Amino acid sequence: LVFLGIESSCDDTAAAVVRDAPGGAEILSSVVEGQVALHAPFGGVVPEIAARAHAERIDHCIEAALAEAGLGLDALDGIAVTAGPGLIGGVLSGVMCAKGLAAATGLPLVGVNHLAGHALTPRLTDGLTYPYLMLLVSGGHCQFLTVSGPEDFTRLGGSIDDAPGEAFDKVAKLLGLPQPGGPAVEAEAMTGDPRRFALPRPLLDRPGCDLSFSGLKTAVLRARDGLLAAQGGLFRQDRADLCAGFQAAVTDVLAEKTRRALDLSAVPALAVAGGVAANSTIRAALERVCAERGVRFTAPPLRLCTDNAAMIAYAGIARFRADGRDGMDLSARPRWPLDSRSPALIGSGK
Numbered sequence: 001l002v003f004l005g006i007e008s009s010c011d012d013t014a015a016a017v018v019r020d021a022p023g024g025a026e027i028l029s030s031v032v033e034g035q036v037a038l039h040a041p042f043g044g045v046v047p048e049i050a051a052r053a054h055a056e057r058i059d060h061c062i063e064a065a066l067a068e069a070g071l072g073l074d075a076l077d078g079i080a081v082t083a084g085p086g087l088i089g090g091v092l093s094g095v096m097c098a099k100g101l102a103a104a105t106g107l108p109l110v111g112v113n114h115l116a117g118h119a120l121t122p123r124l125t126d127g128l129t130y131p132y133l134m135l136l137v138s139g140g141h142c143q144f145l146t147v148s149g150p151e152d153f154t155r156l157g158g159s160i161d162d163a164p165g166e167a168f169d170k171v172a173k174l175l176g177l178p179q180p181g182g183p184a185v186e187a188e189a190m191t192g193d194p195r196r197f198a199l200p201r202p203l204l205d206r207p208g209c210d211l212s213f214s215g216l217k218t219a220v221l222r223a224r225d226g227l228l229a230a231q232g233g234l235f236r237q238d239r240a241d242l243c244a245g246f247q248a249a250v251t252d253v254l255a256e257k258t259r260r261a262l263d264l265s266a267v268p269a270l271a272v273a274g275g276v277a278a279n280s281t282i283r284a285a286l287e288r289v290c291a292e293r294g295v296r297f298t299a300p301p302l303r304l305c306t307d308n309a310a311m312i313a314y315a316g317i318a319r320f321r322a323d324g325r326d327g328m329d330l331s332a333r334p335r336w337p338l339d340s341r342s343p344a345l346i347g348s349g350k
């Protein structure tokens with residue numbers, strides 16, 4: 001089966017072509033057009049600007065993805081599109097475009113949950129088999145999911161406030177470091193002493209897999225203000241020590257909650273996805289936890305664990321094989337929890 005995938009739920013417009021054959025799936029093309037420069041002056045993604053940019057770029061993305069794959073629409077077996085969760089204007093651009101293509105070609109239309117796209121990616125990249133534990137850690141998401149089938153997800157826990165990437169970004173801002181904050185904080189932390197500031201490990205004292213990062217960010221703010229009051233400014237070493245302390249706290253929390261999630265789910269593999277998985281300290285800690293538990297560790301390459309359309313095409317094929325398909329009444333959903341057994345997800349989806 002060959003599917004076109006379309007993704008436009010946040011600030012990346014993307015299209016991709018994926019072929020799924022008995023030997024495994026293959027990405028024939030994956031085009032991502034980001035909007036970082038458009039939103040940069042506003043210090044965050046502006047929904048109206050994003051919606052307009054998606055509408056402007058989406059046709060070009062699709063043409064480029066088909067051209068790169070060397071295929072025409074007639075070679076496709078279906079069209080998969082992110083139908084949520086996300087910024088509604090952007091999701092609508094993708095859904096309308098996919099409906100138009102499906103109507104014009106008669107191809108099946110499959111609406112995909114963006115989070116299912118992320119959650120199924122390790123099957124595409126590492127050939128993981130069900131069930132496995134998924135830790136999504138990005139700028140917008142933070143949750144543990146047991147993945148047992150293309151539409152079978154159990155949410156074990158997640159952030160009750162900020163996502164970890166968001167916390168990295170806010171801490172960077174507090175310390176006058178550039179955005180995105182993750183790489184900047186990681187670089188500073190290299191020369192810092194993680195023990196100089198006693199920062200909290202939120203929710204470790206409570207059972208379960210829920211996490212919290214906003215109090216940690218506030219603790220960094222207090223420590224910074226303490227230094228400012230005492231010495232009138234921040235020295236290089238202060239900044240490095242604060243970054244190292246913050247990163248160590250996030251790492252400890254993620255490692256311990258992962259331990260608990262592995263114990264709860266009792267699966268043979270862990271997959272980590274999202275921009276924060278690029279952090280080498282966090283990654284090494286998670287690898288150690290997996291080694292302790294005798295569990296396989298995987299992390300898809302960054303370009304496939306940040307937003308892209310290959311994961312949407314792949315998840316679309318998986319849903320289609322399980323008899324999932326949609327009609328012209330497919331609607332865009334700003335909120336769409338993956339695990340319908342859990343209450344509306346807090347701290348996930350922007």
Ligand code: ATP
Binds near residue numbers: 138276
């Ligand atoms: P989503 O795709 O879930 O809607 P997003 O687009 O913000 O959200 P990603 O692109 O997956 O998420 O990741 C970006 C986030 O990852 C940013 O918050 C960034 O600071 C963080 N990040 C990137 N590199 C690192 C790093 N080395 N250490 C920590 N955080 C990092």
Ligand code: FE
Binds near residue numbers: 114307
């Ligand atoms: Fe995403």
